[in-house]
Each structure stands twice: as C-alpha cells, then as structure tokens.
Amino acid sequence: MADDLWIVVPHLGAGGAQKVAMLAAAHFAALGYRITVVSLLPDKTQVHSVPAGVRLLDLGEAVKAAQRGDWWDRSLLARSRRFLRLWLPRLASWFLLITLWPWLRQLRPPRGAALIRWLLRGVGGPQASLLRQLLVAEQPPRLLALLTKTNMLAAQASWDLPLHLAVSERNDPRLQTLGFPWQRLRLLLYRRADALTANTRGVLRTLADDLAMPQARLLPNPLPPGIGLAAESPANANANTNANANGQRSADCLAVARLVHQKGLDVLLEAVALMAARPIGWRLVIVGDGPQRPALESQARQLGIEAWIRFEGFQADVMPYCRRARIFVLPSRFEGMPNALLEAMASGLTAIVTDASPGPLELVEHGHTGLVVPVENPRALAAAMEALLADPGHCERLGRAGRERLAAQDWQVIEPLWRSALNLPAVSPERDG
Numbered sequence: 001m002a003d004d005l006w007i008v009v010p011h012l013g014a015g016g017a018q019k020v021a022m023l024a025a026a027h028f029a030a031l032g033y034r035i036t037v038v039s040l041l042p043d044k045t046q047v048h049s050v051p052a053g054v055r056l057l058d059l060g061e062a063v064k065a066a067q068r069g070d071w072w073d074r075s076l077l078a079r080s081r082r083f084l085r086l087w088l089p090r091l092a093s094w095f096l097l098i099t100l101w102p103w104l105r106q107l108r109p110p111r112g113a114a115l116i117r118w119l120l121r122g123v124g125g126p127q128a129s130l131l132r133q134l135l136v137a138e139q140p141p142r143l144l145a146l147l148t149k150t151n152m153l154a155a156q157a158s159w160d161l162p163l164h165l166a167v168s169e170r171n172d173p174r175l176q177t178l179g180f181p182w183q184r185l186r187l188l189l190y191r192r193a194d195a196l197t198a199n200t201r202g203v204l205r206t207l208a209d210d211l212a213m214p215q216a217r218l219l220p221n222p223l224p225p226g227i228g229l230a231a232e233s234p235a236n237a238n239a240n241t242n243a244n245a246n247g248q249r250s251a252d253c254l255a256v257a258r259l260v261h262q263k264g265l266d267v268l269l270e271a272v273a274l275m276a277a278r279p280i281g282w283r284l285v286i287v288g289d290g291p292q293r294p295a296l297e298s299q300a301r302q303l304g305i306e307a308w309i310r311f312e313g314f315q316a317d318v319m320p321y322c323r324r325a326r327i328f329v330l331p332s333r334f335e336g337m338p339n340a341l342l343e344a345m346a347s348g349l350t351a352i353v354t355d356a357s358p359g360p361l362e363l364v365e366h367g368h369t370g371l372v373v374p375v376e377n378p379r380a381l382a383a384a385m386e387a388l389l390a391d392p393g394h395c396e397r398l399g400r401a402g403r404e405r406l407a408a409q410d411w412q413v414i415e416p417l418w419r420s421a422l423n424l425p426a427v428s429p430e431r432d433g
Helices: 018-029 060-067 076-101 111-125 126-138 148-157 182-192 199-209 234-245 265-274 293-303 317-323 340-345 378-390 390-411 410-421
Strands: 007-009 034-039 055-057 142-146 164-169 193-198 253-258 284-287 308-315 327-330 350-354 368-372
Touching: 007 148, 018 327, 018 340, 018 368, 018 410, 034 390, 055 308, 055 340, 055 378, 060 076, 060 126, 111 126, 111 182, 111 193, 126 148, 126 378, 126 410, 142 340, 142 410, 148 164, 148 182, 164 410, 182 390, 253 317, 253 340, 265 284, 265 293, 265 378, 293 308, 327 340, 327 378, 350 390, 368 378, 368 390, 378 390, 390 410
Parallel strands: 007 034, 007 142, 034 055, 142 164, 164 193, 253 284, 253 327, 284 308, 327 350, 350 368
Antiparallel strands: none
16 A cells, blocks of 8 residues: 655755654654655765654665766776766756746646756756656655755656645745755746745745745644643643753753854854853753864864863754753854754753844744844853853743743644645544554
C-alpha cells in the first residue's frame, strides 16, 4: 500500500528544518499514517534519528555515484570530459533562463515538464533526476519539502505528477537572498506548489510583497514531545517554571545554534567581554557546531573570557541544557523561527533576541515575554544580560510569560494547519491488518 506522506530534506545533519521534519514524521506516524523521509545529499553525518515506523530513503550514495563517474582517471582527457559534463549543462541552463525568461515566467504546470527537468539537471545536480525517478516509481500522494533549494528540486520532480506538493520556506527571503539562477528558478518552480508555506508571518509578508506569492500560508514549527503546553493549566505551568527556577536552575546563559556567521555568536562573545560585572558565578554555554567554531574559540581566548565560555558541540537533545540555564540568548543577524528559541521559551528560560528578523519577534515582546536588542550591538546585548542576571525575579516573570506564549505552538493547536497544508484526511485512515 502506498505511503500517505513523503517528507524531503537535503540531509539529516544538524539543522532546524531537519528537526521539524523529524517531529512531523514522528507525530503523524504515531497517528497511523505511513511516512517516508527522503534525504538527498551525500557525505552528511546523520544526527537526527528517524522515528519508529518511518521509512528512510537516503539518496546520498546514489548521488555520489552519479557525481563520481570516472573520477579515478586523472588523464587530461578524462578531466576535460568531467569539466564539460559539469559546466556545459550549467551554462546552457543559465543561458536559457536569461534568454527565454519572458516565456518561462508564463509557464504553468504541467506544461514544459521536460524543459523544467533539463534546467534543474543542469544547475541542481543528479539529485533532481533521482528524486524524480523515485516519485514516478512509488507515486506518493503527498509530498512536503523543506528548505528553498530542496523545495525547488521537489517542484521540478513533481511538475507533471498528480501529487499534492507542499513546500516550506524557513528563512525570510528578504534577508537570505539567493544568487542566480536560484532566485529566478524559485519564481518559476513555486508555481507547482499546491501549498506554499512559511513558519512565520514575517516570511509570509515577504513572499506576498516581494515575490508576489500571496497564496502562502502559515505552517508553524511544532514543539518537541514532552513540552506540551496547550492543555496545561496556568497553575501547573507556574509550578513547573518555579520548580525549575528555585534551586534547580543555575545562573547560566545559554545559546543554541549552528556556529555560522548568521547566528551572531561573535557579537555575543563581545557582549560577554563588555559586561561591567565580570561573569563570576555564571557561564555562557554554547550548544552547537559549525565552521566558525575554531574562530569563536580563538575569539574567546583573545577577549580573555575563555574561562566563562563552554562550547558543548552539537547535542541532539538540548532540553537538559534548557532545564539548567536561566537565560537564552539568540543574537542572530537573521532568522526564520528557530526551534531552539521555542524549546528554550517552553522550558521557562527568558529569551533575549535581536530585532533583525520578524520571526522571533512574533514570540518575544520586549519587556513582556523577553527582551529585544538591536542587531549587531554587543553593548545593548551586554546590558540586557546584566539586567536579567541582576534581577532574578524579573527574569523569572519574563520566562513564565514567554512559556505561556508558547501554547500557540503546541501540536494540539497547530495540527489543523498542518493537516490542511498537507491535504491529510481529518482522521487517520483505516489500515488493512
């Protein structure tokens, strides 16, 4: 019997979209749906576990084999062939996207399917063709893709196929721009989507205003299991938060992020160095990994604050860190809707975020559910951290209010939005023995 839903991600390495994909797969599999997760890219360390009852189709080795070709042949002729195989289709795709754009921009599915596949094969690599082959062979009725380029690969693969396609933008396109040809391809390929979704209202506004995609709908990030808030009484919520804050929480500040420029952790280290009251009795705990880790560790040493900073690396489960800390800091230069922020606020931590992106500001209202500081401003960030550390009572009140705000992200609240976007039946279908 066919699957009910396929979820396509670039890989199962570290990343917020991958976490959302696994949460959704686990949730709907537990309800009785047949779920398959498809990952596309090779050579990515898997850090997210596939939920019980969910099938994984990993195209990584097939993509690597298609890319490898005659790699072992180092002769000039073989290297010339490999160069031409890579660049001729790419250059031809770029040329057609430029010269035929007035015609292409009018194209609607299922017309032009062969041309669409050819364009993507030139710029997107073999995963475009391999995903198409899988869809033709297995014919899933519904497909959810996450992250922009994966969305486009899924759109070309299903351009003329009778399945329901939902794609999900995870960052604000106004702040995370795509280079040529992807910016143009998005305008073309997103016409295939039956449901164009985003995880924040700010991204919805950008899709409508800047990309002329007013049909986009909200698909909120879910909370992990065990942090359900919708059915919790205010008294229980307060007791839970107070129990964590009184005696069990340290004064630690916590940051959970990929260690990349976007996340602004270099600004956070500058803020720690600027704090007037030296951080005696508390530490900054940074959970996550990425290419900037050596530079950040070096920066901490140069600033003389390495004794107060603890780099924990990637952790699949961040909840133990959330339960121990008091303050969560998100100094990003731009964001969508970070899962780490949801988990921290749901755990009762008081969040400090920047004003760079609308997503976090939908949850963090300055002085009510957390604190908001200007982006790229270490002095303002240091002042906010000092204020919360100096007034534990105020910090706890903000954390409690933030936790109550997170009730809107509970599966009980957002499941109807997911069912609608994915075109899933209102009740789990019956299964044959």
